[in-house]
Amino acid sequence: MMKLKAFRIKNFRSIVDTGWQNISPDNITCLIGQNESGKTSVLEGLKVFYSGIISEDVLRSDLSLPEVSCRFTITEGWLIKITDNPGTELKELLSGLSHLELTRSWIADLSSVINVSGEISQYLDSLEDAWRIYLNDVTLKLEEEMISIRDMETSVAKLNNEESDIRSKLVPDEVKVLSFRLFRKKPAEVENQKNSHFPGLKNQLNVLQKQKEEINEILLKKQFVKKAGEKWKNLQEKCTQIDNHLKELSLKLEERHQRMTLLMRSIEDDPDAEWKEVLYDYRKTRAERELRIAELDSHIAFSGYIIEGSTEAEAENKVSEIIQSYKSHYNSAFLGKKYFEHCPVFELFEDFGSLLPNRIDMEDIISGNENVEGYKAARNFLSLAHLDYSFFQQPSSRILKQKIENINNTLTRNFHDFWQQSIGRNNKIHIQFELEHYNASFLGKAGKPYIEFWIKDEGERLYPKQRSRGVRWFLSFYMELMASANISDKQMVLLVDEPGVSLHARAQEDVLKVFENIKDKIQIIYTTHSPHLVEINKLHRVLAVQRDDLDSMRSTSRILDPLQLSSASPDTLTPLQNILGNPMGSEGFSSKRFNLIVNDTGSFYMLNAIILLMGFKGKICVIPSTNISSIPLLCNIMMGWGMDFAVLLFENDEEIHMAEYLKSSVFKTDSNRREIIIKMPGAFLNSEDILSTLDFKNHLLESREGIPVPNSVYLREKELPRNFLLSRFLSNVKEGKINAADFDEETLENFKLITDLLAGLK
């Protein structure tokens, strides 16, 4: 079985290259990030890895073509089982592999091919490289031979010329006499010349003839090399022509992509036939190119043997041998295709339109009529109920009804394990289906069975469509997932884009419960903006997606893994900071500031108010914990991210205990040996005690009753909304409604204590 371990997406929408991103080993991976950061592109990238189908609008403006790679974990030895006759070396490699990489890459016509990548392709590439080196060597030799042949032929031509010259000098006697007459030379002179030159010329002629014979003899021997060389040149020219033609076609395709990308819609006025012709031509030419290259390679190898002196027949035989020895009978594409058959199904749940219908005919279910409304949801429903058609064959309607009622109860119970919402206090919804028959008023259907669905509560019995969008969404989602987990015989990677956007916070947490339940069967990757869909104690599940340039939607997306989250922008980390309690969008974990962890949001408000009131300029970032028990987790995160931080603890029992716990079980000092557990100076039980009682009443409570106990005790005893009061206080400070001059000396003295403490943290 293949289980997705990591992915890498290149040139897909806003993504240039994500680099390898590991998904969570516990099968639930969460992508967080702002709108337009590229989260959905990641999901779509993974989806098209599986489907292979892309459109122009996923292309980047530079038109570089997408490439999506996935790394899967496999059990060692599994590849051997599914690879026939891998050969010794490949077998050895495959047997030791515990992961497999597949890469889908697209070409100009937007068709794609799956290749095996990673170690296997490296091995196959090394074979290919050796083959190419061999062919290059042969090509060089062939070129040398061709040059040598050409030189020899030139030499022969030259010798021929020289021979002609000499021969012209050795003229017959009658010609010489005629010349004598014509030029009025004396015969004695001519005779003298003849005596002095003729013997030399004859010798030269002999030498030339000898040389020519030698060269011709060699040329004769090399006639097959020459023939091979000429064919090589022809083939090479053809390949060049094909390449040029492909380039032209690619340009045409790119132009179209460019127009489509710019228009962001299909080009309606594009003559379809012409476009199809181009596409056909492109694909045909690519196929032809592959054939021609194979032919060229084979011919080069053939030429090598010819150069070595083999006969053409011998060379033909040797070529197939050498190809076998250099090249595995597998290539990356072949193996990629083979292994992809075992790849998990990647399913993107973006559209839950296939909601549970009000009713569906049994006939449609039996015939698998996918076009009927709600077919998928009804099928999922029956799958969850472990029902098939035979169930409805029960002859006794009483027994059938009883069985249906039992199933309804079971389904509802199972659903309630995940859906905790109540309508009112204790009123939970019930899922119900009933087998009915059309009456006579339904012409053509009278007497035929149909299934009717209800979602009912104690007050109402409503059709699914009459229920809220949230309930319908969750129910459909629940059924899809549970059914997929039940029926899928293949591993599945479920991609969910912003699940539960229409759900209440608590129901969103229920979505997480469903994820947890199915994660052993289905790997889940989902995007979210919701803090309720991120588990703070499982930050290893989080990948942050953000733009390189946060202010530009044209910049590229990048993904930050859990260990890099500290360098993500505050906006990207919003869901996390909301969980941790940080309510200020512009603030957050900071690697450039000193992070001071405080017990809760209320203290966060108070400390920020003090910072503002006192005009404190130090680079301090106050980080609120959700509650005191979350402090060790925050500390671990900070330590993991290598950030400067300290924990500020107040003088209450819980925090005193926490200080002891942190000291004993976690740490005392950071890597620079700085104290990171800071006890609040003064006997402040909590941050509101920093204010004098009078200021507490004046600025926080806006009340005048006597408060003889510490402010924090008063808030607790009276069960007052602490966070609200402190938030309002900070808000008033920000708006300038409260200034430092409005506080008494006791409060100001306390403020001074705090700012001195903060100053000491730098």
Add this chain to the structure above:
Amino acid sequence: MSVEKPDNPDLLSLLPKKDTDDHLASLRYAQMIQHALMPDPAILKGRLKDFFILFLPRDIVSGDFYYAFRTRQKMCIAAGDCTGHGVPGALMSILGISFLNEIMQSDINLNANRILNLMREKIMQALHQTGNSNDAQDSIDIGLCIIDYVTRKLQYSGANRPLIMIRKGELTEFKPDKMTLGVAPVKEDSFTNNCIETQPRDSFYLFSDGFSDQFGEITDKKFKYKHFKRIIHSFEVLPMSQQKEHLENAFNEWKGQAQQVDDVLVIGFQL
């Protein structure tokens, strides 16, 4: 607690004799309790060079009270004046003493003004004062000093009660905040803390308004605060015990046969 000042102070005379005896006995017992709650002057001995406490309740029980609390390093001295006198005043004074004890025992290192701030909170809470017009208007005026023997500093904070200091024959008055320990008419503010670098032989006086508000038998006028200061100033060279004697004589002379209108409390101490 709402207190109405009785027009006729001798209400007991209206009661049958047996009832009167019972009430008197009850009041005497209450007096003992109130005295028991107030500190034994002996705790001031040894720590102060000299001191006196002139305590002249108008009735058997008093709305004025004095308070002292000391540790090795610090001593707190206070003179309180509760709304009204007699039983209602006494009950308020018991509240005041209890609150002071609570505060001092919890943290002696509090500044004088913070003690008053805290006391006010306790009183407002005890009397359910929230700033509404129908709140009980009872309160305590008080002058409170914290003496630090190590730093030789004296902190003073006053709720309508001033502090008089006489240093080398010169009288200095430290004015109090014009607020009481109880709900304020408009808004409660923090009390002010006065920090005084003391010198040997400095004399300090805390007091209620009973002395200066006393009507004279002959003049039918109040003694007045400026005369009170003058008389204090004129006695300053005398030992504290003699000062007390002279003050008491002066008070009695001024009052003559007239009715004492309020409880009288003057605390004098020399460092």
